Amino acid sequence: MKPTYLTRIPAAEAHIRATGERLTQPRVAMLATLMTADHAISHLDAVDALAKHHPMDRVTVYRVLEWLVTMGIAHRIAGDDRVWRFMLTAAKPNGKANAQHLQHAHFTCNDCGQTFCLDEVSPKLPVKVPAGFKTIDVDLKLRGQCAHCA
Amino acid sequence: MKPTYLTRIPAAEAHIRATGERLTQPRVAMLATLMTADHAISHLDAVDALAKHHPMDRVTVYRVLEWLVTMGIAHRIAGDDRVWRFMLTAAKPNGKANAQHLQHAHFTCNDCGQTFCLDEVSPKLPVKVPAGFKTIDVDLKLRGQCAHCA
DNA sequence: TTGCAGATGCAATTGAGTCGCAAATCAATT
DNA sequence: AATTGATTTGCGACTCAATTGCATCTGCAA
Ligand SMILES: [Mn+2]
Ligand SMILES: [Mn+2]
Ligand SMILES: [Zn+2]
Ligand SMILES: [Zn+2]
Numbered sequence: 144m145k146p147t148y149l150t151r152i153p154a155a156e157a158h159i160r161a162t163g164e165r166l167t168q169p170r171v172a173m174l175a176t177l178m179t180a181d182h183a184i185s186h187l188d189a190v191d192a193l194a195k196h197h198p199m200d201r202v203t204v205y206r207v208l209e210w211l212v213t214m215g216i217a218h219r220i221a222g223d224d225r226v227w228r229f230m231l232t233a234a235k236p237n238g239k240a241n242a243q244h245l246q247h248a249h250f251t252c253n254d255c256g257q258t259f260c261l262d263e264v265s266p267k268l269p270v271k272v273p274a275g276f277k278t279i280d281v282d283l284k285l286r287g288q289c290a291h292c293a
Numbered sequence: 294m295k296p297t298y299l300t301r302i303p304a305a306e307a308h309i310r311a312t313g314e315r316l317t318q319p320r321v322a323m324l325a326t327l328m329t330a331d332h333a334i335s336h337l338d339a340v341d342a343l344a345k346h347h348p349m350d351r352v353t354v355y356r357v358l359e360w361l362v363t364m365g366i367a368h369r370i371a372g373d374d375r376v377w378r379f380m381l382t383a384a385k386p387n388g389k390a391n392a393q394h395l396q397h398a399h400f401t402c403n404d405c406g407q408t409f410c411l412d413e414v415s416p417k418l419p420v421k422v423p424a425g426f427k428t429i430d431v432d433l434k435l436r437g438q439c440a441h442c443a
Numbered sequence: 444t445t446g447c448a449g450a451t452g453c454a455a456t457t458g459a460g461t462c463g464c465a466a467a468t469c470a471a472t473t
Numbered sequence: 474a475a476t477t478g479a480t481t482t483g484c485g486a487c488t489c490a491a492t493t494g495c496a497t498c499t500g501c502a503a
Contacts (some may be wrong), residue, residue, distance in 0.1 A: 165469055186459075200483045205460065207481095225375045225490080226459070250426060261422060270433070272411060273439025276400060277497065283420070284432040290425025317450065332485055336490075350452050355491065357450095375459075376490065 148196050150188070152186035155175045162214050172197035172272040174216065175283050183220050183258040202277070220258055223286075233262045251268035259289065298346050301325040312364050312392075322347035323357045324366065331368050333378035333399070333408040370399050370408055380406050396431065402439035409439065 154172035167214050176192050184192065189204050199207075211217035220228045223231050233247060244262070248261040272278055305324040309316050326342050327334070334342065339354050349357075358379050361367035365386045398411040422428055 144299075159420060167469070167481065168389075199356055202461080202484080203482055210481095221371055221373060221375075223371060225371075248420065250422060250428075253429065263421070263423075270398065272400060272405040272435065272437075273440065277438045277443045278400075278435050279403065279437040280435070282432075282436075284434065285420060285428050285430070286432075287422075287423065287429040288427040290423065290493075293423055293427045315449070317500070318450075352453080353451055354490080360450095416499095 254292035398433035
């Protein structure tokens, strides 16, 4: 069965403590919530999901998610609806959390709107660009139908 | 020398007439403006650019650009700043305008913020996705430094 | 010309995200 | 256990791209 919010609390605390930064309740609750998500969640999704276990101000949600991104614990995905969505940064093959954003693609379902990280997919780098251009970062975004909607 | 707004009017009119839809002044002015752009422009960019030749309401700019997209004449590019930018749909090798969105990548310069279409770059398709997922569309987005800023 | 569906202008509204500041909280120190 | 001070949080106000409703205008066909 799927991991629940409560079972994720200890791991969330440990992960935050490992950063050396302050361990706060909003950070723990937000990270535990992210840990139960199988797809990327928006700020509003997060506010709703947290409402049940640990209600917090929407501005705090913005700030905590931003903090998780700067810590490399989560990453941010731009949506076609001008909304950011957030997902736990992919774990390395060895199972440890990874501070860097591993190169991977994102898939958004046209039907249900859910966005997924495709950790196993990476754009073939380097991509050829016009003379004088210097590529620093590449994002690959797929759209279509997810397994549930197809 | 670069093509100017005025020299683009006839081609813009012809292009719009070819759709069979109504030929309106805002549509002509907007398309002629797009035709002079070497990089993608935002709604605000468009309002500013048009102010000189054919001032129009912001909402009209939104609606005309949306119409150009539905006609396949222009395409829309999501920016990291939550702003849409628009560019003429790439021409086919034979020089004719193309109603479909040819598969191509976009490059945004971290320094000057300009976004360019890289018509010659396309993601290697098909991309492998998890079982049950069906890919319909692929976007490749690059970030880095453009030729002018590098 | 006239008639009218479709396009435009203008004002009001939506909604994601940000800012400033006072109050609360975490963690180090006594 | 209490004190303290730097961080973090809550709350209200704000920004800004984009959308909506509605009255007016305009391109085009009859
Ligand atoms: Mn991801
Ligand atoms: Mn393009
Ligand atoms: Zn789906
Ligand atoms: Zn540049």
